[in-house]
Amino acid sequence: MVISNKPLRFILVALVACLPAMSFANSEKDAAHVQTEVAHKAVSEGHHEGGHAEPTDVKSKIKAFIGHHVLDSHDFTLTQDDETGKYYGFPLPVIIWDNGLHIFSSSKFNHGHAVAESNGNFYAINHHDGKIYRTDATGEITEDEKSGHPTNVRPLDFSITKTVVSIFAAALLMFWLFSSLAKSYAKNGGIASGAGRIFEPLVVYIRDEVAIPNIGEKHYKKYMSYLLTIFFFVLFLNIFGLTPLGINATGNLTITFSLAILTFLITNLTANKNYWGHIFWMPGVPKPMRIILAPIELLGVFIKPFSLMIRLYANIFAGHIVLMSIIGLMFIFKSWIGSSLSFGLSFVLSILEILVAFLQAYIFTMLSALYFGSAVEEHHHEEGAHH
């Protein structure tokens, strides 16, 4: 036993000894990669803005990089070379409605460095919010002193931005996965096969644990398509956001707003008499109370989807900021101990973010189902208590 124990112990010791080395190696590599991005971003800022103070220290560079990451952008940049100023990625089409349709490639903006000309109009990307403004030929953007927002005219921007590409990719992936899963049932005699079968338990879970308990056996079927789609859509985009592609779709307020407004519309358009009765004329309370309760309940109708929107947005947005800040800490510490510690912390946080990705998708679906359930509920609360 003594002899056989020794190699095992040796291997363990060797492994433990190697662990920090491995994490150092990784953080070193990541560090180099992100640092170049940060630095280049800083360079581009300085180059383009001119008037703004160029962030010189690492802290402000990281802050600027994070600030840009969480916003939408008009080109899909995977990484950029600091030294040569080269971007690795691809431009996306810009579609603007400004007294006529303007369609051109975002490469015309040269990553925000240049002013794009289309049919006699000039457009530039504002560095702060990443949005397109109509400018003069020099690309001058004037800012309002109080709010700090540009005063330039904003054309209607229907561009295929990075977020649009991401949601389209997620939609394509979902369509491929689930239609192949659906087809595999017919081919395989009612048993799933292929990649989609991983998601079959989730589909069944949404049906049995989310839809049926919250909506009820009778009505749940008409909401299933929406609930399943929204669950996987949010889940996939959350997971996309954790990949190094730099996508932040569910941390974008417009996306969460559109998801929440759909839940709001479906809830209120499919609601029955009883639901409205509970809002405007609450049964089972004294009459004066009903008058007081009505506006509160009516407000609740709007607060519910609003909370859905803010919850998903804030969770994902904050997750991205925290995760990137901790990754950024590696370059601020620039020491073997500090950087490896923040690497470990960011690793743990990434795992936590995966949990959050699932949790937020679940919560969004769960609450949507809850609201649908209240919209189609048929019994009064008094009667319900007897059951």
Added chain:
Amino acid sequence: MDKLIYQFEFGLFFWQILIFVGLILLLKKFAWKPILDAVNDREQGIKDALLSAENARQEMQNLQADNQRILNEARAERDAMLKEAREMKEQMIADSKNEAQAQGQKMIEQAKAAIESEKNAAMAELKSQVSTLSLSIAEKLLKEELSNKESQTKLVEKMLGDVKLN
């Protein structure tokens, strides 16, 4: 709040709604409906299979119980039949015994009667023989003693009266 409203982008909202609603409709037709139907069918199938297995088990049990019952009935019937046969046999034996006895008795009676009648006939025959014999004797005597016929007859009668039968 102002910052949040400022972040809202109409173009992105438009694309998102377009893609998302399209995705819901497409997935509803090509994925969710077939998937949920298949899962439901499978669950229903499993439920049915379990139910039918349970039914089969029940039926099997019933069948076994039936078999047992039939077996018991058959056994009882066999026992009853055996018993009946035994009784019948005994009955037959008893009957035939009685009959035989009765027959024997009857035959004995007949034999007795026959013997009696034969005896009577023999007696009568004997009587007539004796009377003929006596008459012939008497004739012979009479032929010898013709002289004293009267006294002789008296004697014969006297003798005959002595030989009275029974």
